[in-house]
Amino acid sequence: MRVLARQVRLSGVVLRLRDVAESHRVVDFLSLEEGRVALLARGARRSRKRFQGLLDLFQSLTVSATVAPGLWSLDGAELVSGRFGIRRDLDGVRRASLLVEITSALTGPQQVVPEIYQALSAGLDAVDHGELSRAALALPALLRAAGLVSAASHCGGCGRARPERVALGTSGRLLCGTCAAGRPLLPATVFAAQSSAEVSAEQARLLEASVVDLVEAAIGRSLKSARVWASLADHRAR
Numbered sequence: 001m002r003v004l005a006r007q008v009r010l011s012g013v014v015l016r017l018r019d020v021a022e023s024h025r026v027v028d029f030l031s032l033e034e035g036r037v038a039l040l041a042r043g044a045r046r047s048r049k050r051f052q053g054l055l056d057l058f059q060s061l062t063v064s065a066t067v068a069p070g071l072w073s074l075d076g077a078e079l080v081s082g083r084f085g086i087r088r089d090l091d092g093v094r095r096a097s098l099l100v101e102i103t104s105a106l107t108g109p110q111q112v113v114p115e116i117y118q119a120l121s122a123g124l125d126a127v128d129h130g131e132l133s134r135a136a137l138a139l140p141a142l143l144r145a146a147g148l149v150s151a152a153s154h155c156g157g158c159g160r161a162r163p164e165r166v167a168l169g170t171s172g173r174l175l176c177g178t179c180a181a182g183r184p185l186l187p188a189t190v191f192a193a194q195s196s197a198e199v200s201a202e203q204a205r206l207l208e209a210s211v212v213d214l215v216e217a218a219i220g221r222s223l224k225s226a227r228v229w230a231s232l233a234d235h236r237a238r
């Protein structure tokens with residue numbers, strides 16, 4: 001019996017691009033409808049026209065695709081948001097790269113978690129618009145969506161209620177100043193759902209470092225983007 005090819009329309013974000021064979025490209029795509037899927041864009045490298053020069057990192061697209069075992073086939077793409085502001089400076093690219101890598105690490109293929117999709121989209125929009133606080137808050141939002149961080153309502157060590165400042169432990173527990181054991185403290189509001197906390201550049205850096213530690217502990221390997229940028233920063237500081 002012949003199985004009819006199923007075609008789908010998906011809204012999503014480009015997480016990664018890989019070149020395959022002579023002229024094709026594989027797009028790792030986090031979609032709202034089907035979770036993370038790998039789409040084969042035939043001829044995407046040979047002809048910019050094939051996808052009207054679309055298919056770039058961090059973009060939101062609406063795509064049509066044909067479902068197949070393994071790679072799905074990308075039939076067409078329309079730009080929803082190019083987020084060109086991310087490339088204004090290296091720091092924007094660095095933040096956006098970290099967001100997409102953490103998202104990829106925390107979502108399995110075709111695992112549909114709308115909260116992760118929303119946290120990533122909000123984070124990339126914030127980087128695009130140069131909004132430091134909102135971009136930094138996307139990291140704890142991603143952890144919450146993935147179920148990796150405890151509630152900020154009490155210390156995950158001693159149980160003390162409503163600590164004002166907390167440290168993010170590598171187990172995802174939020175710890176009060178007494179239990180933090182030297183880990184950097186941040187306002188507890190940073191970890192609250194729907195947070196509108198104002199985050200300084202220094203707090204954003206500490207938050208990022210804590211989140212990277214936690215995610216690396218959770219997935220058991222290092223995050224490439226975090227390491228690449230750290231070595232670049234070392235290099236520039238010299």
Ligand SMILES: [Zn+2]
Pocket residue numbers: 155156157158159160175176177178179
């Ligand atoms: Zn405590």
